[in-house]
Amino acid sequence: MIREAELKDYHAIYEMGEKLHENYSKKYDLVKLTEQEYFHVLVYEKEKKIIGFLTYSSVLDSTDVLDIFVLPTHRQEKVATSLLDYMITNANPKTTFILEVAVDNLPAINLYQKFGFKVIHTRKKYYGKKDAYVMEREAVNE
């Protein structure tokens, strides 16, 4: 089941977030962020356990996909697909989606390509020594 995160989910999200960014819980105050209308956290819950999450920020016709993570034990079970599907289905149809991904993160790049994201730019040394692709998915009706 996919839903917007609640306070009781934040611990599980912070644990997963740490695998993405060092000091995730210090850098991202979910209590404060989710008070903002533009900021969203989706969780995928299975048998009362949070097994994946997605954060995004949506302002006017532009949505930044910030983080997506699925527990290693539940990968390749379409959890990320369902999270992205949910976000896109519930978004303004006129929104453009944009994200950054490390150039060697093939699982994520493949996933985004399946949703119609295209590489529009390469940011040099965005992740330390590593380059990042900026990927964009145009609004469906454009």
Ligand SMILES: CC(C)(COP(=O)(O)OP(=O)(O)OC[C@H]1O[C@@H](n2cnc3c(N)ncnc32)[C@H](O)[C@@H]1OP(=O)(O)O)[C@@H](O)C(=O)NCCC(=O)NCCS
């Ligand atoms: C990237 C990630 C979110 C994918 O989650 P997932 O739930 O396993 O993905 P799904 O099962 O929905 O897979 C959807 C598509 O992604 C691609 N994909 C997923 N895992 C893959 C892998 N190990 N190798 C290659 N492609 C992969 C495939 O195109 C797949 O479609 P297919 O099953 O028809 O081949 C997950 O691997 C993850 O949490 N990685 C660590 C965090 C991360 O890198 N986040 C992205 C930061 S930008």
